[in-house]
Amino acid sequence: MTTKIIAVANQKGGVGKTTTVVNLAASLAHHGKRVLVIDLDPQGNATTGSGVDKSSIESGVYQVLLGEAEVKDAVIHSEAGGYDVLAANRTLAGAEVELVQEIAREMRLKNALEPVLADYDFVLIDCPPTLTLLTLNGLVAAEGVIVPMVCEYYALEGISDLVATVRKIRQAINPRLDILAIVRTLYDSRSRLSQEVTEQLQAHFGKQLFETTIPRSVRLAEAPSHGLPALAYDGKAKGTLAYLALAEELLARS
Ligand code: ATP
Ligand code: MG
Secondary structure (H helix, E strand, O other), rough: OOOEEEEOOOOOOOHHHHHHHHHHHHHHOOOOOEEEEEOOOOOOOHHHOOOHHHHHOOOOHHHOOOOOOOOHHOEEEOOOOOOOEEEEEEHHHHHHHHOOOOHHHHHHHHHHHHHHHHOOOHHHHHHOOOOOHHHHHHHHOOEEEEEEOOOOOOOOHHHHHHHHHHHHHHHOOOOEEEEEEEEEEEEEOHHHHHHHHHHHHHHHHHEEEEEEEEEEOOOHHHHHHHHHOOHOOOOOOHHHHHHHHHHHHHHHHH
């Protein structure tokens, strides 16, 4: 199996990008897959949620992007998650500024990943909720994009911006980039709006709309404060089981 590099992106904030990265990574690891999580968000939530102390990072994605460290030396193993993490903290915001002057600045992550690809089955990239140079590095390195979304009234409009961005990047820099999956998060199957948005998504995206939905689950929200993916925090919670099912759907399609 060749390494699947997947960016988890949506420029809308708080839709479950980081929750999806952490819990999908733990679920894929549970299935015996070798997984690398890359935290491209200066908020460092995927780092913390994987049980890695973001204040103590010596090298992480910042040093890698600036060519000061190799990925293999910068990764930290998440014991709680069973996967590796290329960590981030606030300093990453500075990389944005420093990168602007560098040559091939949007190719940095892609090039840095090349030497370690044989070590992993999946690379999951947590993007910040903005189209910055950091997100661009994620989308240039990736072949697939997973888009977590909440089924709200304006959800489709929000997603069409991302679809346009993906198309532009495909045409200009990364011809293999495509939307791999739309994942409905914080999903309430009883709400009529959820059902209406689902119908629109099916019409628009067909098979790209994953069947698995992620319900609102208190355990998913609590787990990061313990530095644990939900699988390690409460293996039987409905949110945990939903992410295990999402991993299975992804594996079945890979
Ligand atoms: P940002 O755009 O700020 O990076 P995000 O898209 O990464 O946000 P998350 O951080 O994953 O979103 O989730 C936002 C908040 O919602 C968090 O507090 C998280 O714990 C909570 N959350 C995410 N998914 C669920 C869920 N299925 N059930 C309950 N809470 C959830
Ligand atoms: Mg996030």
